[in-house]
Amino acid sequence: MTEADLYILYKGVYVPKAVHTPESLKYYEEFTFRPDDVIIVTYPKSGTTWMQEILPLTISGGDPSSVETLPNWDRVPWLEETRASNLNLEERPSPRMLTTHLHYSMMPPSFFQVKPKVIYVMRNPKDVFTSSYHYYNITSFLVKPGPKSEFLQKFLDGKVIFGSWFDHVKGWLNAEEKQHIMYISYEEMIKQDLNDSVSRIARFLGINLNPEVIKKIADKCLFENMKNNPMSNYSVVPQEFMDQTKCQFLRKGVVGDWKNLLTPEEAKHFDAVFKEKMKDVKYKFAWD
Numbered sequence: 001m002t003e004a005d006l007y008i009l010y011k012g013v014y015v016p017k018a019v020h021t022p023e024s025l026k027y028y029e030e031f032t033f034r035p036d037d038v039i040i041v042t043y044p045k046s047g048t049t050w051m052q053e054i055l056p057l058t059i060s061g062g063d064p065s066s067v068e069t070l071p072n073w074d075r076v077p078w079l080e081e082t083r084a085s086n087l088n089l090e091e092r093p094s095p096r097m098l099t100t101h102l103h104y105s106m107m108p109p110s111f112f113q114v115k116p117k118v119i120y121v122m123r124n125p126k127d128v129f130t131s132s133y134h135y136y137n138i139t140s141f142l143v144k145p146g147p148k149s150e151f152l153q154k155f156l157d158g159k160v161i162f163g164s165w166f167d168h169v170k171g172w173l174n175a176e177e178k179q180h181i182m183y184i185s186y187e188e189m190i191k192q193d194l195n196d197s198v199s200r201i202a203r204f205l206g207i208n209l210n211p212e213v214i215k216k217i218a219d220k221c222l223f224e225n226m227k228n229n230p231m232s233n234y235s236v237v238p239q240e241f242m243d244q245t246k247c248q249f250l251r252k253g254v255v256g257d258w259k260n261l262l263t264p265e266e267a268k269h270f271d272a273v274f275k276e277k278m279k280d281v282k283y284k285f286a287w288d
């Protein structure tokens with residue numbers, strides 16, 4: 001199956017047809033935000049699911065009931081996906097928790113008027129590539145990656161779902177609503193104590209949490225614990241859509257796994273493309 005079979009081209013980027021329809025994209029375009037909405041924004045494979053665990057626990061002051069009973073896509077739904085319009089998001093009490101993989105330039109008009117809060121999660125693009133390479137292999141609604149060199153070229157050219165990593169990150173780093181956006185990276189969450197990230201997130205949201213609750217949240221969100229949470233490990237998705245017997249959705253959860261996939265030449269080429277495409281970006285990335 002090719003891109004033409006499995007994807008829609010939406011505003012210049014591919015999105016998978018299986019979970020995005022013209023109706024779901026229209027719902028997204030017409031969505032009315034509230035100032036106290038909190039939106040997780042990510043390029044795919046950057047730590048979305050992880051933040052979909054951290055955020056509800058933080059907002060609820062450590063209450064695990066939503067992460068134990070609701071799958072992550074209902075708990076913190078992707079606005080652009082078909083499921084969102086069936087969740088009665090208009091009726092949900094504030095603060096609503098939402099997710100999107102879309103670029104800054106693709107946000108609906110209400111976003112720019114209302115300026116809700118955003119948590120933008122970034123990850124080393126070589127690890128995003130590596131995670132994507134394995135993920136595309138197990139999902140029937142994505143085009144199989146094929147030979148690694150071809151998938152690498154597609155990734156660097158933005159011919160994968162949600163387009164170019166470089167454009168996504170640049171767009172969100174250049175956003176005008178900076179005081180409403182918290183930037184955090186997968187590497188900070190892994191390398192530093194996760195307690196620090198949880199308390200940063202709580203502070204950004206104006207939530208007071210005592211150290212015990214912060215620790216409880218951080219423990220719950222450890223890779224091994226999330227791997228055992230059926231509401232977060234995608235085990236409820238039928239095998240025909242996602243074949244986790246080949247590779248698990250919560251696969252390795254480490255920093256630097258690209259070293260096991262990319263040859264030194266491929267990594268050098270990747271770095272050269274990164275340098276060129278990101279040359280105007282002043283942000284100091286945590287993986288540098």
Ligand SMILES: Nc1ncnc2c1ncn2[C@@H]1O[C@H](COP(=O)(O)OS(=O)(=O)O)[C@@H](OP(=O)(O)O)[C@H]1O
Nearest residue numbers: 044045046047048049050131222223250251252253
């Ligand atoms: N708790 C925790 N700790 C460390 N790493 C974690 C955690 N939860 C998810 N992950 C890893 O995040 C990768 C999946 O990214 P996303 O959730 O953004 O994927 S998706 O866009 O929603 O499909 C994927 O990375 P890889 O293991 O490198 O493939 C997941 O394993």
